[in-house]
Amino acid sequence: MSEIHFQHVTKIFGRKVEAVKDLSFIIEDGEYISLIGPSGCGKTTTLRLLAGTILPTRGRIFFDNTAMENISIQDRNIGFVFQHFAIFPHMSIWENVAYGPSVRGKSKKDIEHLVEKALKSLQLSDKAELYPISLSAPDWQKTALARVLASESRILLLDEPLGALDQKIREEFQVFLRNLVKKERLTAIHVTHDQAEALTISDRVVVMNKGQLVQIGAPTDLIFTPSNIFTSFFVGESDFLVGVVVDDREKYSEVKVGNNIIKVSNMGIERGKRVVVAIRREFFQIEKVSVEDKTRQDSKHNSLPGVVIQEQFLGLLKRIKIKLENQQIIEAKIHAKNPIHFKEHDNVRVIIDPDSARSFSYPKEGIVSALEM
Amino acid sequence: MVKVKLKDVTKYFGKDRGVENINLSIDDGEYLAVLGVTGAGKTTTLYLIAGLLSPSNGCILFDDKDVTKLPAEDRNVGFVFEEYNLFPRMNVESNVLFGPIVKALDLTDSRQIAREMFSLLNIVGKEQNFPDEISGGQKQRVALARAIVSNANLLVMDDPLRALDAKIREILQVELRKLVKDLGLTCIHATHDTHEAMRVADRIAVFKDGEIVQIGTPEEVYNHPISLYVANFLGESSQIEGEIVIENNESFLKNSSGLRLKIDTNLKTGTKAIALVPAELVNVFDISEKDKINYDNVIDAQIISSKCIGEFYEIDIKMHDLTIKSKELIGRKIPLKERSKIVCGIDKDDFRIFPIEEEESNDQEKTTKI
Numbered sequence: 016m017s018e019i020h021f022q023h024v025t026k027i028f029g030r031k032v033e034a035v036k037d038l039s040f041i042i043e044d045g046e047y048i049s050l051i052g053p054s055g056c057g058k059t060t061t062l063r064l065l066a067g068t069i070l071p072t073r074g075r076i077f078f079d080n081t082a083m084e085n086i087s088i089q090d091r092n093i094g095f096v097f098q099h100f101a102i103f104p105h106m107s108i109w110e111n112v113a114y115g116p117s118v119r120g121k122s123k124k125d126i127e128h129l130v131e132k133a134l135k136s137l138q139l140s141d142k143a144e145l146y147p148i149s150l151s152a153p154d155w156q157k158t159a160l161a162r163v164l165a166s167e168s169r170i171l172l173l174d175e176p177l178g179a180l181d182q183k184i185r186e187e188f189q190v191f192l193r194n195l196v197k198k199e200r201l202t203a204i205h206v207t208h209d210q211a212e213a214l215t216i217s218d219r220v221v222v223m224n225k226g227q228l229v230q231i232g233a234p235t236d237l238i239f240t241p242s243n244i245f246t247s248f249f250v251g252e253s254d255f256l257v258g259v260v261v262d263d264r265e266k267y268s269e270v271k272v273g274n275n276i277i278k279v280s281n282m283g284i285e286r287g288k289r290v291v292v293a294i295r296r297e298f299f300q301i302e303k304v305s306v307e308d309k310t311r312q313d314s315k316h317n318s319l320p321g322v323v324i325q326e327q328f329l330g331l332l333k334r335i336k337i338k339l340e341n342q343q344i345i346e347a348k349i350h351a352k353n354p355i356h357f358k359e360h361d362n363v364r365v366i367i368d369p370d371s372a373r374s375f376s377y378p379k380e381g382i383v384s385a386l387e388m
Numbered sequence: 389m390v391k392v393k394l395k396d397v398t399k400y401f402g403k404d405r406g407v408e409n410i411n412l413s414i415d416d417g418e419y420l421a422v423l424g425v426t427g428a429g430k431t432t433t434l435y436l437i438a439g440l441l442s443p444s445n446g447c448i449l450f451d452d453k454d455v456t457k458l459p460a461e462d463r464n465v466g467f468v469f470e471e472y473n474l475f476p477r478m479n480v481e482s483n484v485l486f487g488p489i490v491k492a493l494d495l496t497d498s499r500q501i502a503r504e505m506f507s508l509l510n511i512v513g514k515e516q517n518f519p520d521e522i523s524g525g526q527k528q529r530v531a532l533a534r535a536i537v538s539n540a541n542l543l544v545m546d547d548p549l550r551a552l553d554a555k556i557r558e559i560l561q562v563e564l565r566k567l568v569k570d571l572g573l574t575c576i577h578a579t580h581d582t583h584e585a586m587r588v589a590d591r592i593a594v595f596k597d598g599e600i601v602q603i604g605t606p607e608e609v610y611n612h613p614i615s616l617y618v619a620n621f622l623g624e625s626s627q628i629e630g631e632i633v634i635e636n637n638e639s640f641l642k643n644s645s646g647l648r649l650k651i652d653t654n655l656k657t658g659t660k661a662i663a664l665v666p667a668e669l670v671n672v673f674d675i676s677e678k679d680k681i682n683y684d685n686v687i688d689a690q691i692i693s694s695k696c697i698g699e700f701y702e703i704d705i706k707m708h709d710l711t712i713k714s715k716e717l718i719g720r721k722i723p724l725k726e727r728s729k730i731v732c733g734i735d736k737d738d739f740r741i742f743p744i745e746e747e748e749s750n751d752q753e754k755t756t757k758i
């Protein structure tokens with residue numbers, strides 16, 4: 016058992032750098048968690064706090080119900096794998112993997128048993144006698160993982176572990192890694208810059224910004240039902256419309272944006288309140304309209320009128336920049352093969368799918384500050 | 389601003405080949421991306437240009453002047469390499485101003501540029517920190533600032549945005565290109581990431597096993613990959629093997645399971661060939677839309693599995709006896725459930741056709757099995 020509990024953990028470096036701010040969350044036993052967030056947001060610091068290489072300035076960390084502040088790094092039962100492999104170049108793979116159990120003073124027989132089991136698990140048995148120099152990058156990472164298993168660690172910390180691998184190998188390794196963690200019943204916390212990796216590999220994803228936890232949820236929740244403006248902004252790409260709630264029914268609210276009213280997901284914000292409606296750029300649907308249609312109130316569609324500024328090709332996607340009536344510029348991502356071409360000055364309707372339009376209270380500090388990384 | 393030319397450049401490390409016979413001209417102010425897997429020769433090439441390695445053979449010219457024997461410090465190249473970390477005993481600011489200090493330049497200008505770089509790269513407030521007091525991605529951004537502030541006219545960067553998250557990376561790709569163009573620098577940027585290469589570069593050079601296998605604009609490389617290797621490297625794709633048949637002046641590829649695809653090719657009837665289609669060009673529709681869609685090929689198929697990876701669904705499709713990969717934007721309403729009946733639309737010019745005989749069998753991409 017190794018449930019991890021962060022309780023109001025803050026880490027301040029020097030006098031003022033709050034690398035981690037009032038972090039509270041629970042990681043369940045056997046869970047695979049990813050940590051994502053902008054560079055400098057405190058991911059590595061969070062891992063270091065768990066590992067015990069630094070201590071919280073405030074707050075506490077528990078493993079099961081044991082407080083960690085007086086438990087040394089060695090006794091925390093934690094294994095690490097980083098991008099820059101901490102394996103010993105002058106030792107064979109076997110010796111590298113045996114290092115942990117030998118330091119712990121295990122008997123020769125126990126060491127052999129542990130090492131062999133770990134090597135087998137990582138499919139490294141036939142490479143046991145080789146030295147790191149003759150191995151490929153994926154095998155280095157496997158050696159590091161074998162070392163974690165042989166040390167009988169229950170918690171695995173990974174900081175950008177696949178960062179040095181090429182894309183295709185990286186994708187195969189993601190599947191391998193997840194299977195390994197599940198088979199060995201480890202609890203894994205994995206920091207990555209690659210959002211697709213986080214979404215593929217984990218049970219839940221933690222989004223951090225400026226030292227704080229922004230959202231924790233299943234991969235698809237972050238994409239389809241972000242709970243705040245920052246997640247909508249950081250995970251994928253969204254546009255933000257500002258409006259006022261004019262009506263709320265069961266499932267949907269009506270929001271007045273400029274002179275138009277659109278239906279969006281009802282997220283419990285009261286009538287009369289200012290809201291920010293976040294919509295992912297893939298969810299806008301764009302249709303051309305004639306000049307006559309343009310002035311007519313569009314009751315059939317849940318839409319906003321706009322004028323095309325630019326159509327741009329970007330590899331797999333077309334991006335259509337559109338100016339709405341309130342002068343705000345939004346961008347729709349559509350398939351590169353979409354046969355309709357949009358030209359500058361084209362009148363369009365921007366159709367909004369109410370289920371994927373999320374509404375959040377207008378942030379006190381303003382939208383720009385709320386999105387600061 | 390400088391024109392760079394590599395003539396028959398070869399580098400061996402003992403018996404191991406680093407690169408062989410590289411011929412490459414980079415224009416004044418050009419932004420070149422260098423793409424390839426680990427070990428393809430990207431870093432070696434960049435080292436040779438920066439003067440951190442000297443070639444076993446061949447020569448390197450900057451503006452028609454032979455610099456092959458010139459040491460790195462006299463080449464005026466700003467570089468970002470993983471192995472050339474920040475100086476651990478200097479704070480961030482001294483690291484960034486290192487070049488101008490060594491060159492005894494007037495620091496007023498350099499300080500100004502440094503300040504602009506700090507704010508552009510979002511590392512304001514870290515000037516007095518030491519390298520081990522900033523995050524991984526911040527280190528990389530400081531290294532980038534150092535290269536730009538060095539007052540070089542050639543920028544050589546080995547995966548300079550690797551340690552950054554997608555959001556910041558995308559912003560910096562755009563900013564970096566703009567900066568390079570505004571300052572009139574010539575720039576060589578190695579990356580593993582096809583999309584990054586397409587976004588930043590004027591031209592892309594694809595490396596494989598120490599050689600350049602293709603060089604061209606992003607559109608040329610993407611739309612007309614020269615070999616199966618390049619096509620596969622550029623992204624997720626599917627391959628269909630068959631035989632070319634020409635009927636009524638139209639070309640088809642027929643495979644053994646009876647699939648008959650309209651394709652664009654100059655190959656003759658009877659030629660054995662592989663048709664490769666990038667996943668993003670395989671369009672998925674509900675079966676009910678079969679008569680409404682307009683593609684050169686409209687093929688009945690079935691969903692095997694689908695998975696959401698951010699802005700795309702990755703979908704495996706069963707088409708006759710083949711498994712075909714598709715990538716669809718998540719905004720579209722399409723069937724995703726296992727075994728759903730669908731139709732796929734693929735245009736004929738979206739297949740990249742490669743005759744089988746000419747393709748070396750070992751060219752079929754060696755994937756390291758995990």
Ligand SMILES: Nc1ncnc2c1ncn2[C@@H]1O[C@H](COP(=O)(O)OP(=O)(O)OP(=O)(O)O)[C@@H](O)[C@H]1O
Pocket residue numbers: 028029032033034052053054055056057058059060061514517520521522523524525526551
């Ligand atoms: N020893 C230290 N002294 C002062 N500040 C520090 C120290 N270590 C980290 N920081 C600061 O704390 C913040 C969080 O750093 P951390 O390394 O946790 O970020 P990260 O999320 O891992 O970023 P990246 O994705 O770039 O690796 C950063 O602003 C960093 O500059």
Ligand SMILES: [Mg+2]
Pocket residue numbers: 058059060523524525
């Ligand atoms: Mg980090």
